[in-house]
Amino acid sequence: xxxxxxxxxxxxxxxxxxxxxxxxxxxxxxxxxxxxxxxxxxxxxxxxxxxxxxxxxxxxxxxxxxxxxxxxxxxxxxxxxxxxxxxxxxxxxxxxxxxxxxxxxxxxxxxxxxxxxxxxxxxxxxxxxxxxxxxxxxxxxxxxxxxxxxxxxxxxxxxxxxxxxxxxxxxxxxxxxxxxxxxxxxxxxxxxxxxxxxxxxxxxxxxxxx
Numbered sequence: 054x055x056x057x058x059x060x061x062x063x064x065x066x067x068x069x070x071x072x073x074x075x076x077x078x079x080x081x082x083x084x085x086x087x088x089x090x091x092x093x094x095x096x097x098x099x100x101x102x103x104x105x106x107x108x109x110x111x112x113x114x115x116x117x118x119x120x121x122x123x124x125x126x127x128x129x130x131x132x133x134x135x136x137x138x139x140x141x142x143x144x145x146x147x148x149x150x151x152x153x154x155x156x157x158x159x160x161x162x163x164x165x166x167x168x169x170x171x172x173x174x175x176x177x178x179x180x181x182x183x184x185x186x187x188x189x190x191x192x193x194x195x196x197x198x199x200x201x202x203x204x205x206x207x208x209x210x211x212x213x214x215x216x217x218x219x220x221x222x223x224x225x226x227x228x229x230x231x232x233x234x235x236x237x238x239x240x241x242x243x244x245x246x247x248x249x250x251x252x253x254x255x256x257x258x259x260x261x262x263x
Contacts, residue, residue: 056215061122080094081095081096082094082095082097083095084094084097084103086110088170089110089111089112089233090110090112090113090114091112091113091114092117093113093114093115093117093118093120094117094118095117095119096118096119096121097116097118097119097120097121098120098121098122099120099121099122099123099124099125099142100122102115102118102120104124104125104126104127104145104176105126105128105129106126106127106128106133106134107133107137108129108130108166108177111130111132111134111166111167111168112133112134112135112168112170113126113133113134113136113137114135114136114137114170115135115136115141115207116136118141119140120140120141121140122144123142123143124141124144124147125143125144126143126144126146127145128145128149128167130165130166130226131160131162131165132149132161132162132165132166132167133148133149134149134150134151134168134169135149135151136151136170137150137151137152138152138153139152148160148172148220151171152171153174154171154174154248155174155176156173156174156178157175157176157177158175158176158177158179159175159177159178159179159197159250160178160181161178161179161180161181161195162180162181163181163182163183163184164183164184169196169250169251170241172250172251173250174248174249175197175245175247175249175250176200176246176247177244177246178197178244178245178246178248178250179242179244179245180195180242180244181241181242181244182237182240182243183240184240185237190236190237190238191236191237191240191247192234192236192237193229193234193235193237193243194232194235195229195231195232195243196231196246196250196251197231197245197251198228198229198230198231198245198248199228199229199243199244199245199248200228200243200244201227201228201229201237201239201243202239202240202241202242202243203241204236204238204239205238205241206225206240207226207227207229207235207237207238208223208224208225208226208235208237209223209224209226209233209235210234210235210236210237211224211226212224223236229243231249231250231251232251237263
């Protein structure tokens with residue numbers, strides 16, 4: 054059996070050939086991109102880690118990796134997430150870092166895709182809606198339970214909604230439940246503290262505005 058180093062989707066590995074058959078062995082250190090997540094395993098130098106959070110790959114998962122040095126994160130997608138552990142050091146972003154299952158500050162912004170592949174706890178969470186103006190309505194679904202902005206109103210979409218004498222009449226809600234779409238009346242900050250962020254995928258936190 055002859056072993057040789059090869060380049061494949063895992064970046065590092067060994068190839069064995071015996072009797073015309075190829076066998077692939079993936080070592081302890083490798084990386085993999087799957088469903089918008091860039092996973093790293095084993096020991097890495099910080100400069101070798103792909104550090105950009107994009108719309109196509111918005112999540113960096115370092116939970117199974119040990120990084121030598123500090124990874125400088127560049128968030129082209131402002132709603133990107135980094136899953137990591139207490140060993141690794143990051144710079145470039147202060148928010149949206151899930152360390153050992155907890156995110157100190159989750160900040161979601163209008164106009165950027167958001168994806169979460171693991172449930173986690175957020176000490177503080179904020180979503181800023183900017184897409185609707187006075188007199189307009191927007192649909193909204195968030196991965197965490199949240200409070201409405203001052204003077205904001207929300208209506209459940211699983212009930213009947215009508216406009217009577219210019220006023221919207223329906224099942225009003227005083228706060229937002231996780232992953233439940235509602236109709237909202239005001240832009241601004243939708244905030245929460247000490248919440249669970251549940252698995253959720255959407256083109257954006259705000260589904261649309263009318």
